[in-house]
Amino acid sequence: MSGHQHDGHAHAASPDADWRWLAAAAALIVAFMAGEVVAGLVAHSLALLSDAAHMLTDAAAIGLALATIRMAARPARGDYTYGWRRLEILSAQANGITLVLLALWLGYEAVRRLITPHQVDGGLMLGVAIAGVCVNLAASLMLARANSASGRRSLNMAGAVAHVLTDLYAFAATAVAAIVVLASGFDRADPIATLVVVALMLYAGIGLIRASGRIFLEAAPAGLDPAALGAAMAARPNVAEVHDLHIWEITTGMPAASAHVLVQPREDCHAVRADLEALFAREYDITHLTLQVDHLTEGHPDDRHPEPPPESDTAHAATHSHCEDAHGPAYRPADDR
Structure with a gap:
């Protein structure tokens, strides 16, 4: 009987992404989030407040990605014969669960606003939404630059990107809702925009949970029979x-x-x-x-x-x-x- 181990590369892998770009994206998001909370309270806009809450999870997701990247770069030793590489799967699953839980809470609040609408300041709502689109575009570009340092697909980075892209779509929906409010006075456009965001968050969150769950259950890679x-x-x-x-x-x-x-x-x-x-x-x-x-x-x-x-x-x-x-x-x- 003979056994053979063939391994074409070392397990002590380098970090998946340039942490400086991740840190810059997180700082940009946190700064904008603080201003958006104030604007959401002044404008009485659930869509803005939901966007701010989601941006908080964006910052947490990027921070988790940063910590995971630094840990995953440690060489394999002792009991951890593969090193800390699978921490990124824990990070991705945490991001997915966070997206789903936040979506459920926002969905509940949106339904309440549909039943009992609140008057919103469409002008302020539109201005913040447009600024949010710009901020999230910039953050997406930073994450793309960070991810380009990796030679492989990373579920950890995919979780952070999913948060930021969902936020980008959320601000676009908020901008449309603000235009509707300004043009027609239809205040229910605000919670309707929130429900659109909820659907996007559920889609991204469930996808991350499913993908990370396959790895935890040691299923074959998707697409391989x-x-x-x-x-x-x-x-x-x-x-x-x-x-x-x-x-x-x-x-x-x-x-x-x-x-x-x-x-x-x-x-x-x-x-x-x-x-x-x-x-x-x-x-x-x-x-x-x-x-x-x-x-x-x-x-x-x-x-x-x-x-x-x-x-x-x-x-x-x-x-x-x-x-x-x-x-x-x-x-x-x-x-x-």
């Missing part, structure tokens, strides 16, 4: 069987895999392993790969399990002869199925 990969492995020369195939993400953009591969008797195990490593890297961009490669003994049972398996288990005889508790299906060459 484990069955197709298993079949592709089994189709390679001299592969007799593949089982215990596991594919997951350490963190976003860092897929990993492991498998137990049985090679035809008297064939070169090392050549098969090298061929499979090339397949994973070339076709699936997976370089965090562990393959346990063994020869398939003739007659299937190996020296440790000399008795043949029960008749009901003959379909998985080869698997059981090497793994007493194999997980998932076994993949064999097409001729053997």
Whole structure:
């Protein structure tokens, strides 16, 4: 029996983004948020106050992204053999949950305002909304610059960007509502704009929770079919069987895999392993790969399990002869199925 770890790069990764751009975006948002709270109270605008509340979560999301980036850059050591990379998934999930909870609260307040509308100052509301669009555009550009320092997709950064983009759409909706109020005096346009923002926040928040949840549950990366990969492995020369195939993400953009591969008797195990490593890297961009490669003994049972398996288990005889508790299906060459 032989095990092999193939790893094309070190686990001590550099930070995902330029923290200076993140810090600048957070400072810009906090400064504008303080002024917006005052404007929202003066204008009696729920849309402005909801935007300010959301901007508070924007600043928190960027701050969390900053802390996560610095922690994730620490090298792997001790008990944390992958380092702190998965902290970004905790950050993304926190951002998603925050968006959903805030959306529920704002939705409740918007419905109350629809039932009992409040008079709003459309002029002040419009001015602040336009300024908010400009501020969030600037913050989005800063986050884009920060994210460009990363060579991979980051769910942590995606959470911060989702907050800022949702806020950008919110200010646009608030500006439209302000124009309606100024043109027609229809004060219910303010809570209606808030409900539009609520829908956007729910969409972004649920998406972040779902994506981070897949990683916590160690599901295969989205768009990668484990069955197709298993079949592709089994189709390679001299592969007799593949089982215990596991594919997951350490963190976003860092897929990993492991498998137990049985090679035809008297064939070169090392050549098969090298061929499979090339397949994973070339076709699936997976370089965090562990393959346990063994020869398939003739007659299937190996020296440790000399008795043949029960008749009901003959379909998985080869698997059981090497793994007493194999997980998932076994993949064999097409001729053997």
